[in-house]
Amino acid sequence: xxxxxxxxxxxxxxxxxxxxxxxxxxxxxxxxxxxxxxxxxxxxxxxxxxxxxxxxxxxxxxxxxxxxxxxxxxxxxxxxxxxxxxxxxxxxxxxxxxxxxxxxxxxxxxxxxxxxxxxxxxxxxxxxxxxxxxxxxxxxxxxxxxxxxx
Amino acid sequence: xxxxxxxxxxxxxxxxxxxxxxxxxxxxxxxxxxxxxxxxxxxxxxxxxxxxxxxxxxxxxxxxxxxxxxxxxxxxxxxxxxxxxxxxxxxxxxxxxxxxxxxxxxxxxxxxxxxxxxxxxxxxxxxxxxxxxxxxxxxxxxxxxxxxxxxxxxxxxxxxxxxxxxxxxxxxxxxxxxxxxxxxxxxxxxxxxxxxxxxxxxxxxxxxxxxxxxxxxxxxxxxxxxxxxxxxxxxxxxxxxxxxxxxxxxxxxxxxxxxxxxxxxxxxxxxxxxxxxxxxxxxxxxx
Numbered sequence: 001x002x003x004x005x006x007x008x009x010x011x012x013x014x015x016x017x018x019x020x021x022x023x024x025x026x027x028x029x030x031x032x033x034x035x036x037x038x039x040x041x042x043x044x045x046x047x048x049x050x051x052x053x054x055x056x057x058x059x060x061x062x063x064x065x066x067x068x069x070x071x072x073x074x075x076x077x078x079x080x081x082x083x084x085x086x087x088x089x090x091x092x093x094x095x096x097x098x099x100x101x102x103x104x105x106x107x108x109x110x111x112x113x114x115x116x117x118x119x120x121x122x123x124x125x126x127x128x129x130x131x132x133x134x135x136x137x138x139x140x141x142x143x144x145x146x147x148x149x150x
Numbered sequence: 151x152x153x154x155x156x157x158x159x160x161x162x163x164x165x166x167x168x169x170x171x172x173x174x175x176x177x178x179x180x181x182x183x184x185x186x187x188x189x190x191x192x193x194x195x196x197x198x199x200x201x202x203x204x205x206x207x208x209x210x211x212x213x214x215x216x217x218x219x220x221x222x223x224x225x226x227x228x229x230x231x232x233x234x235x236x237x238x239x240x241x242x243x244x245x246x247x248x249x250x251x252x253x254x255x256x257x258x259x260x261x262x263x264x265x266x267x268x269x270x271x272x273x274x275x276x277x278x279x280x281x282x283x284x285x286x287x288x289x290x291x292x293x294x295x296x297x298x299x300x301x302x303x304x305x306x307x308x309x310x311x312x313x314x315x316x317x318x319x320x321x322x323x324x325x326x327x328x329x330x331x332x333x334x335x336x337x338x339x340x341x342x343x344x345x346x347x348x349x350x351x352x353x354x355x356x357x358x359x360x361x362x363x364x365x366x367x368x369x370x371x372x373x374x375x376x377x378x379x380x381x382x383x384x385x386x387x388x389x390x391x392x393x394x395x396x397x398x399x400x401x402x403x404x405x406x407x408x409x410x411x412x413x414x415x416x417x418x419x420x421x422x423x424x425x426x427x428x429x430x431x432x433x434x435x436x437x
Binding site: 056098130 | 182219
């Protein structure tokens with residue numbers, strides 16, 4: 001009887017240690033897995049690289065427009081739009097002196113592009129350029145996105 | 151005796167199990183440590199890649215902003231240059247001074263506008279300027295233009311200008327009444343003047359040599375006021391060229407063309423300070 005009680009106590013003790021061991025192992029495994037995932041998520045993603053490329057294309061287009069005095073001329077703007085390739089979509093907005101909806105003067109969309117159909121434009125996709133025209137400083141704001149292929 | 155032996159065997163068995171457990175735990179911990187150490191190294195490497203990628207993006211953005219501001223100042227004074235046919239290191243330089251733009255108003259409005267530009271692009275931009283607006287060249291040449299448009303001069307800031315041939319083009323808003331020419335010489339610095347005005351249109355072209363160590367003046371008179379082309383010793387600078395005009399100004403643009411060896415425009419005198427996160431630029435606006 002005494003031996004049985006002692007054996008039972010030892011079994012309980014063993015069970016407790018096994019459970020504790022399993023819990024520690026689980027915590028360590030979870031820590032390891034979450035740590036690995038956190039590292040994987042910290043890499044520059046394809047989207048962010050693509051976003052920078054889109055910005056560069058926008059900046060190049062704005063630079064070309066300012067150097068050729070194209071702001072305000074639909075045909076010259078379209079000429080520069082066409083140089084950017086079929087897969088690239090662009091929308092150019094001209095603002096008078098301040099970047100507010102009421103100051104927006106003109107909007108030029110690259111032919112064949114539709115922002116609602118292709119992609120929702122958010123502020124992060126925009127590139128800005130300042131220029132001087134007709135005695136005032138203005139902003140040219142360009143949004144660039146990839147055309148949706150169906 | 152039998153029980154004692156059994157207890158001894160059990161005790162040994164327990165000890166073996168504990169030992170095995172200990173070794174397994176230590177192995178597992180070692181394995182985790184090695185994997186975590188690899189993961190940490192990879193993270194550091196990737197973080198370095200990410201940082202250099204972000205820095206490259208910031209520097210590229212900085213370059214873009216500087217270029218944008220330089221292009222804007224080009225509305226006031228644009229320095230254009232191409233390689234001369236005679237030599238790859240000789241440049242044909244065109245300085246186009248747009249007198250019709252009110253430089254004082256332009257620059258006064260530009261500083262707050264740039265601050266607004268900084269706000270919408272997440273950039274700190276500060277811009278400061280002084281009168282006159284100057285473009286410096288890498289060989290010591292300097293083009294200087296008073297903001298109110300009354301005086302421009304193209305000279306060597308530290309000595310005599312090396313230029314032997316100047317072409318100056320003046321475009322005026324009103325018709326001239328008469329002009330008084332330079333004292334043309336048989337040799338010296340060769341000057342060509344192209345003049346045109348608009349209402350009613352007049353044009354004339356004059357050219358010849360002047361003595362570059364003396365002040366020479368070519369005065370064009372209007373019904374009110376005059377424009378004087380200065381060549382030779384101007385404001386203490388030898389072999390320089392400049393234009394003075396009375397107020398209200400008659401000219402809408404002044405273009406000075408010359409050929410110089412190893413001379414390129416470096417910067418306008420307004421100073422610019424731009425910072426985007428870790429990238430910073432604090433110097434004059436490049437021309």
